[in-house]
Each structure stands twice: as C-alpha cells, then as structure tokens.
Amino acid sequence: MIFRYPNGKPYKPDKQIKENKQQSITYSNRGMTLEEDLNETNKYYLENQIAVIHKKPTPVQIVHVDYPRRSAAVIKEAYFKQSSTTDYNGIYKGKYIDFEAKETKNKTSFPLQNFHEHQIEHMKNILHHGGISFVILSAFNQYYFLEATHLLTFWERQSAGGRKSISMKEIAELAYKIPLGYQARIDYLKIIDKLYF
C-alpha cells in the first residue's frame, strides 16, 4: 500500500531514512547513480550562484523524424554517437571547468577503457588553453577527484604497452577523496578551491 502526503506525493520511508543517513552509508546503497548525484550537485551550485556547470546532452545521430499534425515531432530512428568531448563543463570563479565522470565495479583497479581517445585529446586541449580539467571516479565505494594530468600519464603508460588500468594504490596516492555532502552531494568544487585558488 502506498501512503500519500496531502499534495499527492507518495511517502517513501526508505528514501527518507537514506537521505538522513547519507553521510554514513556507502553511495552504492543510496539508489542514486553517479550522474544523478552530479546533476543534484550542479543544480545546487547553480541555484546558489556558486558555479554554472552542466552535463552535455547525450549525442544522438537522428535518422528519421515523424511530424504528426498538431503534436510534437517524434524521433523514430536514431543512434547513440560517441562524444568528442567530456560530458561536463562550465564556469567557476571565472575559470573554465571541464570534466568526465566514470564508474567501475572493479574492486582492485580503475580500467582505462572507461575513457576513449577523443576524450583524452580533449582534456589535453583544455589544459593547453588554461582550463581546469579532471575526472570524477566512482570506485571502491568512494568518489575520487583525479586531475587530468595524472590520467594523461596513465594513458601514455598504456599506449607505451603498460598496464590498462589505474591501480587502487595509484588512486589512493594521486586522487582526492570527495566526501559525500548533504547539499552538494559530490562537492568537487571544494577540491578545486584547494588546488587552484
């Protein structure tokens, strides 16, 4: 049976409890994806005039569109395209911010196959032009902030025939843990404040 508030919204006891306990539980139990958490975070940043950072729409190759009269156009055939950039960008304290977010279920390392050549090239370009470029990794029940410069080093190691992943130890050494917050769930700007301002 679903209990409803006077406004018609269903009462969700589980979610309520999870939100209150947010700090103490691992994110994998919260039923929120990395993308949802980041969207919430960016919404918080925007609404509080902290930063303007958006996720780019999923790139889609549209092949066929129907235009039924008096209603919205319907896309009837389309395909997912590979992005030529990272998924998130925007502005913070006048600085250009650009990042990609990826997760792994792997328990001992972060596979580099989560990234593709175009994204790596894009990150290089952003650094070249003076932007702040990084990745947010969801791994080992934790969120991490890893500067693009380190990812580029691991990518080069792989290109030179080296390992195809970043080890847990390397992440522990080079990445910054992002604690789960209440208002800004993944408060990555705190790390940026420490590193760049």
Place this chain on the structure above:
Amino acid sequence: MIFRYPNGKPYKPDKQIKENKQQSITYSNRGMTLEEDLNETNKYYLENQIAVIHKKPTPVQIVHVDYPRRSAAVIKEAYFKQSSTTDYNGIYKGKYIDFEAKETKNKTSFPLQNFHEHQIEHMKNILHHGGISFVILSAFNQYYFLEATHLLTFWERQSAGGRKSISMKEIAELAYKIPLGYQARIDYLKIIDKLYF
C-alpha cells in the same frame, strides 16, 4: 552526369566557385547554414590550437530503445527537448566562452522569440561568473556579434511591455559585423580579441 576525381569524389563546380568567391557573395547563396559555418569555424580553431569551442548535442528525451542482437542500439522513440543553456561553449585564452547562434529571415528586425527564458537566464549567470557571453545573429545577409549584455537589455524592454524585437538600427549601432573569412568562416574570436584582450 557526375565527373569524378581519381579518388572517387564527385567534381562539384558550383561549390568550387562559391568557395573561391566567398568574400564577395552573400552567405544565403552559399548553401551553408549558420550552424555549418560555425562548426567549420570551431573546427579550424581547434585544429590550429586557437580555442576549444564545441556545439552541444541537441537535447533529446529518449523514451524507447531497441537492442537488436549483434548490432547497435536503435532509438525508436524520442522527443526534442528545450535546451536549458546556450548551444556553444568552450575556452579561449583561458577564458570561458559561451554563446548562442540564431538566424532570421525577417528583413527589418531580429525577433526576440528566437531566444527563450532559460537561455537568457543562462547568459545572465555566465556574466555573473565572469564568462564571455554573446550571440551570433544571422540577419539582413550579414553575421553579427552582439554582447549578451545588450540582448539582456532588449529582453527586459520586452518584459516591460516594449517591442518584441531588436530593430535593424539597434543592431547596426550595438552589434559588430563579422566579415566572412576563408579559413575561419565566422571569425568571432577576432571580435573577442578587440573587446576583451
């Protein structure tokens, strides 16, 4: 009859002539859209390490996806969504760049209905955080660069019950003409150089 080069590409005499004469003809005859011209321009900027500016993908609400075995996922039902931001952003000389491009066939003014509230709010936010925000207008057989601050003024005038468009005279006074270039077709960074650096 189609003549072909040894590499198999068809010979297109019209396009060839148009490209050579590009400076002297109006863009409406060139068979290139504003979006195509901007994509070419941004590609030139990227390849020559001048700037990293991309068009965001068209936002689409995906409703139904088919996964035929052994082939790519096919989106079978999706709808166009209104964007909550502008279409183009990126980085130039360390600065965050953000703009929208719009065209009109109208011969005497630029209708404000080409923009929507979300985009205007986005531009305000970008200015607030120290970014460079503007619009590229295609109107009266000419490309124009108009700073967001002016667009915001016209938008406010409309909200206060004033005219629903920017007059040709106002554009002539406040916007900068962008001459058609050969390598960078719509070389808007030249205007940015004059205004901000």
